Each structure stands twice: as C-alpha cells, then as structure tokens.
Amino acid sequence: MIGRLEERDPDEHHRVATPLELFVDLASVIAIAAAAAGLHHALAEAHYLEGLLVFLITFFAIWIAWLNYTWFASAFDDDSVSFKLATFVFLSGSLVMAAGVTEFTHSRLIRVMVIGYVIMRLAMAYLWFSAAKGSARYRATCLRYGWSILAVQVYWVVLGLFLWEWAPPMLVLFAVGAVLELIIPFWSERAGMTPWHRHHIIERYGLLTIIVLGETLLSTSFALRETFDAGEVDVALIRLAASAAIITFAMWWVYFTREDSVQGREPWRIFTWGYGHIPIFAGAAAVGAGVAAAIDMQTHHAHAPLAAGHWAIAIAVAVYLVGLTIAREAFNLTGANRFILLAGALLSLATPLLPWPMESLATLMVATAAIRTILAKNDPKVVASFA
Structure with a gap:
C-alpha cells in the first residue's frame, strides 16, 4: 500500500538536516569509501585508466542515488513512519551497493552493485508515488519521477544482470543509462519544480x-x-x-x-x-x-x-x-x-x-x-x- 506524503514549506524557518538524513549520508559515504579504496589500489598497481573508469562508474551510481533522495527529502520529508521505512529500504540498498562496489573493483562483476542500486531506486519510486498521492499540487511532477525511475531500473536490470561484461560496448551502454538518470530530474521538474528548501x-x-x-x-x-x-x-x-x-x-x-x-x-x-x-x-x-x-x-x-x-x-x-x-x-x-x-x-x-x-x-x-x-x-x- 502506498503511503501519503505532503509537501513541506520551502520557506520554513530553521530548517536543518535531520538525524535520518545524516544516517543516509553515512551509508552513502561507506559506498564512496569503497569506491575510493578501489581507485587507491588501482593507482598503486599502476592500473590508471581501468581504475579511473571503475571509480567513475561506481561513484556516479552512489552520487545519483544520494542526489535524488536529498532533493526529495528537502521537499517531502514529513517525518512519517512511511517515509522512515522507505528510507531504511534505501539505506539497505546502499549497503548492498557498497558490497557490490568491492566486487566490481576486484572482478569487474556489476551484478551486486546493480541489485543494491535498484533497491535504492525502487525505494525512491515508492517515495515519489507517495508524494503524488499526498500532494495534489505536485502530483504531475512526482508521477513523472516515479514512472521514469522505474523505467530506467528495467534498463539497469537488463544491462547489469543479463548483458554485462567488461568491454567498451558495455561502457557505452552504461553511459547511456547514466544520461537517462540525469535527464529524469530535467523532464520531471518541467511539470512544476518541487518545493525544496x-x-x-x-x-x-x-x-x-x-x-x-x-x-x-x-x-x-x-x-x-x-x-x-x-x-x-x-x-x-x-x-x-x-x-x-x-x-x-x-x-x-x-x-x-x-x-x-x-x-x-x-x-x-x-x-x-x-x-x-x-x-x-x-x-x-x-x-x-x-x-x-x-x-x-x-x-x-x-x-x-x-x-x-x-x-x-x-x-x-x-x-x-x-x-x-x-x-x-x-x-x-x-x-x-x-x-x-x-x-x-x-x-x-x-x-x-x-x-x-x-x-x-x-x-x-x-x-x-x-x-x-x-x-x-x-x-x-x-x-x-x-x-
């Protein structure tokens, strides 16, 4: 059952980061630290180009998930049980992705990282649909976010779980997926900018x-x-x-x-x-x-x-x-x-x-x-x- 989240006042006084948001930051940094550790070892072993590519791929996945959650929470975090539970699912995905970053760094297998990423993004799709249900004013924007996030996750599942191999064509396909993720906010916000603070x-x-x-x-x-x-x-x-x-x-x-x-x-x-x-x-x-x-x-x-x-x-x-x-x-x-x-x-x-x-x-x-x-x-x- 989808919850109902209401928008927050973008001019609210004394708005600060919540303990839950700081918890999300901590989980994200665990994944970033894993990506940085991979780059560290690649540099030490003189695998410069390959190490850089792995770092950029892993860092982008971590960053885009953190970005969408952060802007969403600024606009729709109503401190409800529904929001907190969805955030815990998001956090769980972040931990899975952190484990996948280590696997990807050593063996170039991206499956675990994709699973973790998809868990995070499905949690975000749920949150956007919840906001669409609770906020008539931003319903169109929220629905655009929710459906487009789901559509791109289908792309990642097919690419990461069924097609992936460490080869130039796959890197091009990853770049296509990255561009699609970056386009989502542009397209969604055209229906009305969310009330972030x-x-x-x-x-x-x-x-x-x-x-x-x-x-x-x-x-x-x-x-x-x-x-x-x-x-x-x-x-x-x-x-x-x-x-x-x-x-x-x-x-x-x-x-x-x-x-x-x-x-x-x-x-x-x-x-x-x-x-x-x-x-x-x-x-x-x-x-x-x-x-x-x-x-x-x-x-x-x-x-x-x-x-x-x-x-x-x-x-x-x-x-x-x-x-x-x-x-x-x-x-x-x-x-x-x-x-x-x-x-x-x-x-x-x-x-x-x-x-x-x-x-x-x-x-x-x-x-x-x-x-x-x-x-x-x-x-x-x-x-x-x-x-």
Whole structure:
C-alpha cells in the first residue's frame, strides 16, 4: 500500500538536516569509501585508466542515488513512519551497493552493485508515488519521477544482470543509462519544480562535502601511523602527511565561503549547481585515494612510482576546483574573480613537475584560498548579497 506524503514549506524557518538524513549520508559515504579504496589500489598497481573508469562508474551510481533522495527529502520529508521505512529500504540498498562496489573493483562483476542500486531506486519510486498521492499540487511532477525511475531500473536490470561484461560496448551502454538518470530530474521538474528548501539543500551538500574530505584526513592519519609504527622518523612521510592535511584544509576553506553557494530558484541555475557538484564530490574523494596511494608508493608497497601519486592528487584537486568554478564561482562573483579557482586548478597541474610536488600543491592551495577570500570580500555581487 502506498503511503501519503505532503509537501513541506520551502520557506520554513530553521530548517536543518535531520538525524535520518545524516544516517543516509553515512551509508552513502561507506559506498564512496569503497569506491575510493578501489581507485587507491588501482593507482598503486599502476592500473590508471581501468581504475579511473571503475571509480567513475561506481561513484556516479552512489552520487545519483544520494542526489535524488536529498532533493526529495528537502521537499517531502514529513517525518512519517512511511517515509522512515522507505528510507531504511534505501539505506539497505546502499549497503548492498557498497558490497557490490568491492566486487566490481576486484572482478569487474556489476551484478551486486546493480541489485543494491535498484533497491535504492525502487525505494525512491515508492517515495515519489507517495508524494503524488499526498500532494495534489505536485502530483504531475512526482508521477513523472516515479514512472521514469522505474523505467530506467528495467534498463539497469537488463544491462547489469543479463548483458554485462567488461568491454567498451558495455561502457557505452552504461553511459547511456547514466544520461537517462540525469535527464529524469530535467523532464520531471518541467511539470512544476518541487518545493525544496534552499538553505537546507546548501547544508546537505556541505555536509557530504565535509564527510568526503574526511576520507583524505583518514588517509593522512595512515601516513602518520606508518611513521610511528616503523619506530623511526620518516621525514618524507611526515612531509607528505602534513602537505595532504594542508591541502584538505584549503579545500574546505574554498568550499565554505561567507556567501550562499546557490542563490535564487531558476531551474538552469539550480541544475548547474546541483550537477556541478559531481566533480566536486568526485575530486574530493579522489584526493583521498591519491593520498592513500602516495603513502603506499612512499613506503615501497606499490608497483607505481611516487610521481604517479603526485599526479593523481594534483589532477583530483584540479577537478575539485573546476567543479567549484562551474557550480558557484561563475554565478556568485564578477569579472576576473570568477576564475580564481580555475587559475588554481590550472597551476595545480604543474606542481608534479616541481622539486617539492606535495609542498608546492599545499602552498598553492593556501594561496588560492587566501586570494579568493580577499578578493571575494569586496566583489560587487558578494557585497550586494549582504546589503
């Protein structure tokens, strides 16, 4: 029996993330950590291209499921038993998918991951149908979401359970499925934009960013542990850990700025901001994987050279900064200020060529964050937003 969910007020005061939403974030990060671990081991074994493709596939599946739940909850989470039970089903699917990520990473079999993903998406279809039943105003939008999600799941079941093999044609078919998933919100919201809460959504994205950045700090702690366990001071490892920590702090600094990251409710602006976080989240997760791989390389537990770790971290940082430029800077700042982070991204790609790659990247990130803060403080758009 389908429940009945009512819409929430998009201008509700003091709207914050709920404990249940944080629970969903935790489950999602377990899957993201599994994907990052796969990338870490691929880098260490010098399987660069294959490891990147596996990471992108797994990360996309995790991200698109989290995205749809997050925006739905912002608009229709009425704290009912029906909503909570459907969320628990969603969480169960996330755990199955996390287990499938590990299998996919090692054997390229995608069946378990697809099963977990489909469980999550069926839970979302149920939630959208429940919202359609309880909200006459947004019924058409909710029905579009529900039926289109079900249709695409048929595609994934056929592809993942009956056709899948690790070959270029299957990768193309996966890309087709990914495009279909991205189209669903565009098509559905054309029937009427759901009543999501702006400050709540900003907080939700920020919380996931913090958790993903925490993966890099975890890798940094591993570097320090390697030093202490060895019984002697490994200066090179300490330098790597210190640089990684500073880079992570600077990544946090450039994300959490004084102005709201998304302003207004125009569909084109919202979709740019929402989808623009794909490289932000993926880049942040990849930095952690790169740091973990660099530790293996530094301690001679990898087949790849240390330079590969430096390149992986620099590229991941660049992707992160480009994502921020697309999602926020191009809209919130004016003139040359819009390209401060883009300039930092381009310069970061040169740091692996320098004598002190990690230290150079850490210095560059701190400088980028400081310059962005100083210039944005007096930017006309930022000043106007606080007027």
